[in-house]
Amino acid sequence: MNISELLETTLPGLGFDLVDWEMSPKGRTIRVFIDTPENANAGATAGAAVGVTVDDCAAVSHHLTRLFTVEGLDYDRLEVSSPGLDRPLKKLADFARFAGSEAQLMLREPIGESRKMKVLLRGVEGDRVLAERAGEALAIEHHNIERARLVPQIEWRKAK
Numbered sequence: 001m002n003i004s005e006l007l008e009t010t011l012p013g014l015g016f017d018l019v020d021w022e023m024s025p026k027g028r029t030i031r032v033f034i035d036t037p038e039n040a041n042a043g044a045t046a047g048a049a050v051g052v053t054v055d056d057c058a059a060v061s062h063h064l065t066r067l068f069t070v071e072g073l074d075y076d077r078l079e080v081s082s083p084g085l086d087r088p089l090k091k092l093a094d095f096a097r098f099a100g101s102e103a104q105l106m107l108r109e110p111i112g113e114s115r116k117m118k119v120l121l122r123g124v125e126g127d128r129v130l131a132e133r134a135g136e137a138l139a140i141e142h143h144n145i146e147r148a149r150l151v152p153q154i155e156w157r158k159a160k
Contacts, residue, residue: 003073007032010067014060016052019083020090028076030068033083034060052082085152092124092142099123102151103131108144118151 001009007018011034019033034052061080068075089095089103099121107115119131119138128139 001071003030006067006071007064010064011060014063016056016060019094020088023075027074029079030073030075030077031079031081032060032064033081033087035083035087057081086149089148089150092127092129095121095129095142095148096124098150099130102153104149104151105131105140105145106147107140108146111138111140 003021003023007021011018015036016034017037019035021030021032023030034056036052036056057080061078064080065078068078089098095103101121103119103121105117105119107117109115111117117133119133122130122132122137124130124142125139127142129142129145131138131140
């Protein structure tokens with residue numbers, strides 16, 4: 001079983017979603033980015049817990065260290081963290097989950113003259129990501145999206 005399959009099958013049992021993972025060029029460091037399924041609607045309810053905690057990362061790291069040893073994976077360092085505010089969007093489910101959010105896209109093939117664009121996500125339909133750019137509705141083939149990241153939304157509040 002490869003690392004991707006190991007992570008995809010293991011993390012849900014621990015109560016986490018795999019956002020992404022990467023291996024350093026020489027294969028000595030494995031980075032795993034996790035999120036909790038509840039974070040799909042986090043912040044919608046007052047007092048909702050947002051994000052992955054340090055304890056969550058430590059627990060997942062401990063579990064994966066043992067799993068990778070059993071599976072005979074050769075690496076020097078394992079890093080487990082949250083995806084951050086500008087989390088990557090990989091799967092169609094990610095684009096559906098974050099409908100209503102802004103995202104920065106890099107396309108393989110341009111739409112009009114643009115390969116790079118900021119859009120408002122509207123969901124998915126089949127294998128297309130629905131989005132809006134400057135009031136124009138777009139239906140972008142998922143395979144045409146090379147990279148996608150959420151645009152962090154920072155809310156500034158004036159002191160009273």
